[in-house]
Amino acid sequence: MGKWTRRAFLSAGVLAGGGILVGVALRPGNRNDALAPFVEGDGQKLVHAYIKIDQDNVVTAIIPHSEMGQGVHTALAQMLADELDADWNLVRVEEAPAIGDYSLYSVGRGFLLQGIDFPDIVIPTIEGVMMMLSDSLDLQVTGGSMSVRVTGTYGMRVAGAATRDMLKRAAAKAWGVSEKEITTEKSMLIHTATSRRAPYAEFAAAAAEMTPSYTPKLKEIKDYKLMGQHKPRFDIPAKVDGSAKFALDVRVPGMVYATVKRAPVFGGTVKSLDDRAARAIEGVLDVVTLPVTSADMMIGGFTAGEVVAVVAEGYWAAQRGLRALDIQWDNKGNGAVSSADIAAQHQRDIEAGADRKSDRSTGNIEDAFANADTILDADYTIPYLAHTCMEPLNATADYRDGQCEIWVGCQNPLGFRRAVADVLGLNEEQVTFHNLLMGGGFGRKSRPDWAMQAALLSKAVGKPVQLIWSREEDVRQDFYRPASRSVFRAGLSQDGELLGWQNTYVNKQEPAEAPLIPYAVEAQDIGYVQSPSHVPWGAWRSVDESMHGFFTESFIDECAVAAGKDPYEYRANMLKAHPRHLAVLNRAAEEAGWSAPLGLGRGRGIALKESFGSIVAQVAEISIMNEQVVIDRMVAVIDPGFAVAPDGVVAQIESGIIYGLTAAIYGEITIEDGAVQQSNFHDYPALRMTASPVIETHIINSGYAPGGAGEPGTPPAASALANAIYAATGKRLRDLPLNKHIAFAEGGRA
Amino acid sequence: MTKKLRVNGVEHTVDVDPSTPLLWVLREQLELTGTKFGCGIAQCGACTVMIEGVAVRSCIMPVANLEGRDITTIEGLAGNTQTPHPLQQAWIDHQVPQCGYCQSGQLMSAAALLKRNPQPTDADINNAMEGNICRCGMYDRIREAIKTAAEAMPETTPEQEIAKEADNG
Ligand code: FES
Ligand code: FES
Numbered sequence: 050m051g052k053w054t055r056r057a058f059l060s061a062g063v064l065a066g067g068g069i070l071v072g073v074a075l076r077p078g079n080r081n082d083a084l085a086p087f088v089e090g091d092g093q094k095l096v097h098a099y100i101k102i103d104q105d106n107v108v109t110a111i112i113p114h115s116e117m118g119q120g121v122h123t124a125l126a127q128m129l130a131d132e133l134d135a136d137w138n139l140v141r142v143e144e145a146p147a148i149g150d151y152s153l154y155s156v157g158r159g160f161l162l163q164g165i166d167f168p169d170i171v172i173p174t175i176e177g178v179m180m181m182l183s184d185s186l187d188l189q190v191t192g193g194s195m196s197v198r199v200t201g202t203y204g205m206r207v208a209g210a211a212t213r214d215m216l217k218r219a220a221a222k223a224w225g226v227s228e229k230e231i232t233t234e235k236s237m238l239i240h241t242a243t244s245r246r247a248p249y250a251e252f253a254a255a256a257a258e259m260t261p262s263y264t265p266k267l268k269e270i271k272d273y274k275l276m277g278q279h280k281p282r283f284d285i286p287a288k289v290d291g292s293a294k295f296a297l298d299v300r301v302p303g304m305v306y307a308t309v310k311r312a313p314v315f316g317g318t319v320k321s322l323d324d325r326a327a328r329a330i331e332g333v334l335d336v337v338t339l340p341v342t343s344a345d346m347m348i349g350g351f352t353a354g355e356v357v358a359v360v361a362e363g364y365w366a367a368q369r370g371l372r373a374l375d376i377q378w379d380n381k382g383n384g385a386v387s388s389a390d391i392a393a394q395h396q397r398d399i400e401a402g403a404d405r406k407s408d409r410s411t412g413n414i415e416d417a418f419a420n421a422d423t424i425l426d427a428d429y430t431i432p433y434l435a436h437t438c439m440e441p442l443n444a445t446a447d448y449r450d451g452q453c454e455i456w457v458g459c460q461n462p463l464g465f466r467r468a469v470a471d472v473l474g475l476n477e478e479q480v481t482f483h484n485l486l487m488g489g490g491f492g493r494k495s496r497p498d499w500a501m502q503a504a505l506l507s508k509a510v511g512k513p514v515q516l517i518w519s520r521e522e523d524v525r526q527d528f529y530r531p532a533s534r535s536v537f538r539a540g541l542s543q544d545g546e547l548l549g550w551q552n553t554y555v556n557k558q559e560p561a562e563a564p565l566i567p568y569a570v571e572a573q574d575i576g577y578v579q580s581p582s583h584v585p586w587g588a589w590r591s592v593d594e595s596m597h598g599f600f601t602e603s604f605i606d607e608c609a610v611a612a613g614k615d616p617y618e619y620r621a622n623m624l625k626a627h628p629r630h631l632a633v634l635n636r637a638a639e640e641a642g643w644s645a646p647l648g649l650g651r652g653r654g655i656a657l658k659e660s661f662g663s664i665v666a667q668v669a670e671i672s673i674m675n676e677q678v679v680i681d682r683m684v685a686v687i688d689p690g691f692a693v694a695p696d697g698v699v700a701q702i703e704s705g706i707i708y709g710l711t712a713a714i715y716g717e718i719t720i721e722d723g724a725v726q727q728s729n730f731h732d733y734p735a736l737r738m739t740a741s742p743v744i745e746t747h748i749i750n751s752g753y754a755p756g757g758a759g760e761p762g763t764p765p766a767a768s769a770l771a772n773a774i775y776a777a778t779g780k781r782l783r784d785l786p787l788n789k790h791i792a793f794a795e796g797g798r799a
Numbered sequence: 800m801t802k803k804l805r806v807n808g809v810e811h812t813v814d815v816d817p818s819t820p821l822l823w824v825l826r827e828q829l830e831l832t833g834t835k836f837g838c839g840i841a842q843c844g845a846c847t848v849m850i851e852g853v854a855v856r857s858c859i860m861p862v863a864n865l866e867g868r869d870i871t872t873i874e875g876l877a878g879n880t881q882t883p884h885p886l887q888q889a890w891i892d893h894q895v896p897q898c899g900y901c902q903s904g905q906l907m908s909a910a911a912l913l914k915r916n917p918q919p920t921d922a923d924i925n926n927a928m929e930g931n932i933c934r935c936g937m938y939d940r941i942r943e944a945i946k947t948a949a950e951a952m953p954e955t956t957p958e959q960e961i962a963k964e965a966d967n968g
Binding site: 286287293295298306331366439440519520704707729741744 | 815816819820823827830834835837838839845873874876877883887890891895896897898900902925928929933934935937938941
């Protein structure tokens with residue numbers, strides 16, 4: 050297999066679009082025999098790759114996505130159960146095992162068929178191509194806000210509807226009646242004319258012998274019974290009594306603990322190591338050096354520097370041991386790089402414009418500027434960001450006799466399994482992979498570097514090992530949202546109309562459409578230059594959308610101000626061709642009471658960003674008290690097409706906003722002498738309760754294709770806030786984090 | 800070195816280095832994994848437990864001087880009752896947890912707050928919860944759930960009820 054990146058995959062011929070790929074194993078044929086041994090429990094019958102029915106008529110939905118707290122297990126079960134006409138009280142969920150047969154493949158299918166009606170005859174060919182691609186790419190990815198959009202729409206609903214059809218067919222045959230006369234309700238098959246009723250369980254075995262259709266008739270919105278309803282999440286009760294099992298909670302008989310330090314300068318190696326003091330600490334069992342490792346992942350291949358690990362009877366001893374090590378590192382020529390150097394390099398590369406690539410070029414930008422009455426120039430800059438998932442990275446591995454069993458909470462179980470197999474020199478079938486709950490993912494847990502370390506350590510010491518990274522290691526060995534610079538020029542007519550929009554930024558990842566604006570501007574010239582550094586890149590909640598959400602929605606605000614127009618109306622006037630965007634923007638202004646004046650020292654800021662198929666507008670309302678910014682409330686409106694689990698969407702928007710505000714206000718990873726300077730929450734802070742605003746979220750169900758919810762809340766947050774600060778203070782902040790330029794009110798620490 | 804610890808009303812004898820923080824003893828020796836590790840330096844609150852009813856960050860609390868103290872973890876929050884603590888019920892009603900990883904700590908901080916202040920104001924809540932980070936950003940829901948729980952709190956705490964039952968029984 051050659052080098053696959055997310056981008057390469059996206060540009061591989063048939064596939065186009067944005068976002069991470071995920072999918073669902075809805076492949077032609079009946080594969081129940083192959084899958085049953087992995088998923089069938091006592092009294093359960095696997096009727097479809099994703100559906101089990103047991104003797105008590107309980108339906109279990111097998112969900113091919115990881116639960117990061119986005120409520121995906123519940124939302125996907127709602128989609129499946131609705132099409133199946135299942136009794137919600139008898140629906141359970143479980144996560145699909147990380148085996149190749151569950152490699153998800155409506156992946157490409159979702160992209161390929163997006164909004165297009167292919168003749169049925171073509172579909173098997175598409176299916177075949179997609180199946181091959183997903184097999185070879187090990188797709189079981191949770192990310193890109195794709196679970197509901199793709200797996201739900203192209204997978205879970207199809208599975209539910211196809212299974213309902215098979216159950217009806219089985220009943221029709223047994224009862225000697227026409228399939229058309231059979232209706233279904235709450236997991237019961239009903240033939241009214243003969244007053245016959247039977248639970249699904251009765252025909253589960255017969256249906257399991259049939260071949261499911263992958264183009265069954267799906268319900269129309271008006272017939273939804275579960276989709277769109279608020280259903281309490283399955284995963285919540287165990288999360289309030291300490292019983293929920295995260296990866297860190299795995300206990301394997303005989304296991305020992307380990308913690309690690311990787312070369313602080315990315316890509317570095319060990320020059321010398323004195324571990325005598327560490328080995329003298331009671332409880333320390335071993336000190337192990339792990340080599341430079343790399344993984345060739347579809348999402349983010351990487352090479353990581355050398356690692357020194359301390360293995361001990363407990364984490365505390367391992368941690369003390371690590372601190373007692375005396376290590377000299379070889380920095381491989383990167384030991385002098387600083388954030389300032391990288392920022393200067395960005396500026397130079399933009400100014401040189403060498404190899405500038407275009408994202409969009411319309412109209413004649415030179416003419417637009419020549420005809421303009423006002424030219425507006427602005428430079429925006431942002432720093433590196435770490436993810437700081439609440440649960441520090443950890444993995445438990447048990448390597449013995451050429452087999453490895455591993456327990457991790459990650460966003461890509463199959464990709465991880467392959468990476469672990471590769472680094473151990475095993476094939477994938479020799480690795481048994483258990484995916485557990487994740488204490489946050491945000492993109493970080495799509496890179497398997499730490500899981501590979503745990504596997505290597507277990508092999509080295511011949512025992513099961515639980516590897517736990519310190520928070521310090523987590524902050525310093527992340528895959529960072531890149532630092533960036535974005536340079537704008539706008540040309541405005543005498544009456545403020547935007548004639549030309551020019552934008553050059555550094556470092557494009559994805560989605561491709563992230564820097565584009567929805568506004569009607571005739572001449573647009575948007576492009577980028579790549580300006581790489583040695584700092585590893587990572588997908589960070591909403592990837593490029595988060596940075597462009599800040600850049601473009603701040604600069605359009607500047608244009609409105611320069612035009613002497615209201616920032617909301619200015620945007621609205623340029624959205625005639627985008628009624629969905631306009632509706633979202635209007636609703637946000639209305640809910641926020643945009644036209645009601647605020648007193649002195651207060652301000653509102655608005656921002657609008659489409660990402661991952663959903664459109665979100667936010668209004669930030671702030672006060673300045675004692676020269677400090679207080680965020681009073683955030684109003685958000687999302688059009689996700691259709692919200693399958695409305696409270697889940699609301700929670701995701703709340704979460705996305707706090708994640709975005711945290712980064713906007715405080716988030717800054719700096720590089721000095723080639724290494725990250727920050728280390729923990731004291732110098733890489735998170736928003737806490739006192740500073741956290743009241744959030745009001747409103748949903749517009751427009752009925753368009755479903756969009757994501759996990760990420761689209763983040764991109765508009767920083768610009769809504771920065772625009773509000775401008776409104777309140779007249780200070781235009783073009784550099785993040787904002788607290789470098791203005792003080793924010795915070796509570797005291799309890 | 801052996802130490803006696805009383806956790807959720809049960810006596811345990813553990814053999815650990817006295818500098819070991821309570822967090823790791825709970826998780827590794829006593830297999831009470833509901834208490835989480837988030838930062839190790841008293842910055843995030845994920846490891847919060849109650850000692851004598853007061854919220855404490857167990858990641859920086861050496862076991863050395865905890866002998867004879869009453870330690871309560873998330874596993875013991877509801878007491879020996881089958882019914883969840885009012886805070887746990889409010890957490891479910893408000894659908895508070897996302898990833899859920901911070902929530903043991905949030906609940907223990909909230910429980911300690913309601914113990915000393917059964918009718919907290921918004922400012923009281925903010926102050927008491929300021930040490931608990933939620934990277935999923937569920938602060939708004941946590942605030943509301945604490946208010947709901949405060950209203951629902953019985954006259955007596957579950958611990959007191961157990962004591963009462965024991966007396967009667
Ligand atoms: S782990 Fe104790 S406060 Fe963070
Ligand atoms: S629920 Fe995830 S960190 Fe709080």
